[in-house]
Amino acid sequence: MALIAACGAPAYAGVLADDRADVLYHRYEGGGVTIDGPSILVRKKFGERFAATANYYVDMVSSASIDVELTASPYEEERTQRSLGFEFLNGKVTYSAGFINSEESDFKSNTAYFSISQDMFGDLTTISLTYKRGWDDVFRNVRQADGSLTRDPGFAESADRRGYSVGLTQVLTRSLIMAVQYEVLTDEGFLNSPYRSVRYIDPESASGYSFEPEVYPHTRTSNAASVRMKYFLPYRAALEGQYRFFTDTWGIDAHTAEVAYTHPVGERWIFDGKLRYYRQNAADFYRDLFPRRGFANFLARDKELATFTSYTVGVGASYEFRVSRLPWVQKSTVNLRYDYLLIDYDDFRDARLTDPANGVPAGSEPLYELDANVIQLFLSVWF
């Protein structure tokens, strides 16, 4: 990097992305949980050197998930996220900075980021460096006698997050481009859910088990590295492959592989298809059923920390159109995307099915499986 900086960059300028607005409706349905809402993303250039991006995103959650069914009552919740980012282009260097705020009744998160990227070697190579810093406040809601949820005044925790990433995008041939990225994320503070419990063997309980609150370590550092390749096929279509390796200090190793194909039809239609495979092993302190109460310093039964394999099949269609009454609109697309997600857990059992009287004692229930339908409908306008 120092050598590259010392040699200097060619004197012609880079380009900021075009002005664009997107309005999206998203819906996730699976595992007893429905989450839907809008996302609005607007990007606007000011001259050739400045650009601003704003996003407003809402998750409306209606949850009767397996965790909620076991230890709590179904609930409804709303999360609102707002972000604002700025870009400044100076020759071949783009400076970006921004702020993201996320709020729900029992969780508040603020993140600030700064990024610098440089095009070099005749624009065949782009190197990016990003630093981000986040601050979370965690609260807990308790259900009142009248059924309403209010914040527990005796519970307030926090967490600090930091992230460092370096990326390289490289043109390899006139039809092949590659991107590699390495990211370190490190968190410190209250990192578990204030609601979730672990279960342990309890001979005095009718079901054979009881619950106690989960306890996570107060630090977590993860490393992730990914490589993506995209190839332009001779008949105007694109084939993309992606692999990511992940490892963290909680003992989770994960592999993600994805293949995607993009196929335009005529001047107006673009169709997409993708297959995604994900596999992780459990965190060191995860167990579906602990042998006794207070078995270890750290205890987790969060299925996201279990051993599992996840599969996604996704398809999308995009239709381009122009509105003659709106001459300031260069082009518009309406897009529909559907993803089917299936997760097979290796060590997370469906504890709702425990029935010792009929030969299903705790720890022998069927393994849990989650499938979800993810739908996105969005309109994009370039102006």
Added chain:
Amino acid sequence: MRTSRVRIAMSLLALGVAACGPIEPWVKPYERENLADPIMAFDRNPVSTAYLDHVYEAREGARGAVGSAGGGCGCN
């Protein structure tokens, strides 16, 4: 032994000089028609990509290194 050290030193020097010289792009700007096609963008619909990344991050233990390095081929 001495000869090979000199050769290594000369090679390193040549590499350094070459690195500071103008690097000829092996894909010329006028050869980037395919890469400039919108279907070749790593992130054609950022609003959709950000949403799906959020879905995966909520369901899976892994996180990070999901974005492209940004920009890239300078073929706009």
